[in-house]
Amino acid sequence: MKTLINPRLWKSLLLCLGTALSIPGYAQTRLITLNQAVEMALSNSNALKLKRASVDLAINKYNQAKDQSLPTGSVSGTFSHTENIANHIKLGSLDWVLPKRAESYAGNASLNETVFNGFKLKYARQSTLLLSEIAKTNVTLTEDEVIYTAVQMYFDLYKISQSQKIVQQNLTAVDNLIQQAEQFYRHGIVTKNDVLRFKLQRSGIEITASDLEANRKIVCYNMNVLFGLPDSLDLQTDSVLLKEETPFLLEQYLDMAFSQRKELEQNTLQSKVHDFSFKALKADELPKLSVGAGMGYNHAGSTFIPSNGTFIAPFSLGATVSWDFSTLWMNKNKLSEIQINQKQNSLEKNIWADKIRTEVNQAYQLYARALNKVNLLHSSIEEATENDRMQADRYKNNVTTVTDRIDADAKLYQALTDLEIARADASVAWYNLLKVSGKISTITQ
Numbered sequence: 001m002k003t004l005i006n007p008r009l010w011k012s013l014l015l016c017l018g019t020a021l022s023i024p025g026y027a028q029t030r031l032i033t034l035n036q037a038v039e040m041a042l043s044n045s046n047a048l049k050l051k052r053a054s055v056d057l058a059i060n061k062y063n064q065a066k067d068q069s070l071p072t073g074s075v076s077g078t079f080s081h082t083e084n085i086a087n088h089i090k091l092g093s094l095d096w097v098l099p100k101r102a103e104s105y106a107g108n109a110s111l112n113e114t115v116f117n118g119f120k121l122k123y124a125r126q127s128t129l130l131l132s133e134i135a136k137t138n139v140t141l142t143e144d145e146v147i148y149t150a151v152q153m154y155f156d157l158y159k160i161s162q163s164q165k166i167v168q169q170n171l172t173a174v175d176n177l178i179q180q181a182e183q184f185y186r187h188g189i190v191t192k193n194d195v196l197r198f199k200l201q202r203s204g205i206e207i208t209a210s211d212l213e214a215n216r217k218i219v220c221y222n223m224n225v226l227f228g229l230p231d232s233l234d235l236q237t238d239s240v241l242l243k244e245e246t247p248f249l250l251e252q253y254l255d256m257a258f259s260q261r262k263e264l265e266q267n268t269l270q271s272k273v274h275d276f277s278f279k280a281l282k283a284d285e286l287p288k289l290s291v292g293a294g295m296g297y298n299h300a301g302s303t304f305i306p307s308n309g310t311f312i313a314p315f316s317l318g319a320t321v322s323w324d325f326s327t328l329w330m331n332k333n334k335l336s337e338i339q340i341n342q343k344q345n346s347l348e349k350n351i352w353a354d355k356i357r358t359e360v361n362q363a364y365q366l367y368a369r370a371l372n373k374v375n376l377l378h379s380s381i382e383e384a385t386e387n388d389r390m391q392a393d394r395y396k397n398n399v400t401t402v403t404d405r406i407d408a409d410a411k412l413y414q415a416l417t418d419l420e421i422a423r424a425d426a427s428v429a430w431y432n433l434l435k436v437s438g439k440i441s442t443i444t445q
Helices: 007-022 034-044 046-067 120-186 192-227 250-260 262-283 332-396 402-436 440-444
Strands: 029-032 072-083 088-091 094-097 101-116 234-237 288-300 315-322
Touching: 029 034, 034 120, 034 192, 034 440, 046 120, 120 192, 120 234, 120 262, 120 402, 120 440, 192 234, 192 402, 250 332, 250 402, 262 332, 332 402, 402 440
Parallel strands: 029 234
Antiparallel strands: 072 101, 088 094, 101 288, 288 315
16 A cells, blocks of 8 residues: 655655755765865866956957958938028129028948058957967966866865865774773773873864864865855765875976976967067068048939939949158157167066976976885884884883873874875876976866
């Protein structure tokens, strides 16, 4: 026998479920991968959207420059109506009587084309095309920054999550120590103070766990803002393939940076823009040639379409040569300004080259240091594990102090935490090396 649920009851259940999900304690959890984090950051970044809009604007400017080479034309029409209040003129023997009213129509259509203007329009088109390319490189630079920011946030959350796991393991281990100490206390092997020391250690670990949870919520909130997700969404990192690869030679990363960094490409494009600006000013000093055609219509009468012989319609063709020779001395300082800009652009290229070398070298050395730290921590964990085991045996045999036992336990779990953080930091250092080498965008491919 089937039991039917009242529709009103269904609505009540759904309403309760929706209310529960809106409460912080019932926050939804979402597992994301590193690639998903990067993709969401790229699709939601307002800074990136603004840069892309700048590209559209630059392309529009280029199209406007192309439009300048098209012919220009115009059409105009005029209608005039006149009322003569006094229409009788008498001067001596001259006696004129004018009409009480009069109408007239006039129209004109013209088309003009610039045949030669010293290639000024051509240079303008090429210059605006270069500016659109510069805008595109700005988009790429912003994309690199967004990707690296997403990577940093993702590994910040990963480090906190791994630390929380280790803290939970530490709490479990300390609880076992407390049970053991209480058992020893009941048999008179240790003092009450020893038990309290272990409980004090547990309190300190709980404070650490509370701090980690607060930091995790802050990072989750910031990531939700960056990714365009609901503020209350609880994010969790998926398993991460940590980067602990042996790097190439420093010179290889330098070569990549000098061939891939968009700042150098921008500098080259800007230098070409200055070249075309210089050529455009020189073009101003040359004569201009334009041709045009025009058609007119004039008729004095009350009808728009008159009978034959009551209107005139002249047609004209012409060519115009003009030369504003004042540009020979008026553009002198403008040309000098462009030459100064070209020199500054060349110096900026040298500055960028120095900056790229120092950035790549620093990122390379930091990554090498991070890898070395990971290797050292692997060794320290082996030592800390053996020390903890020895102190545990000695404590069971009552041949060591509770201080030494707590110290061994704390060092072991601190080493485990340091290793996970160091491995994550090494991965971030690896992505930073890719960023300064101009290759971080490859992680999305």
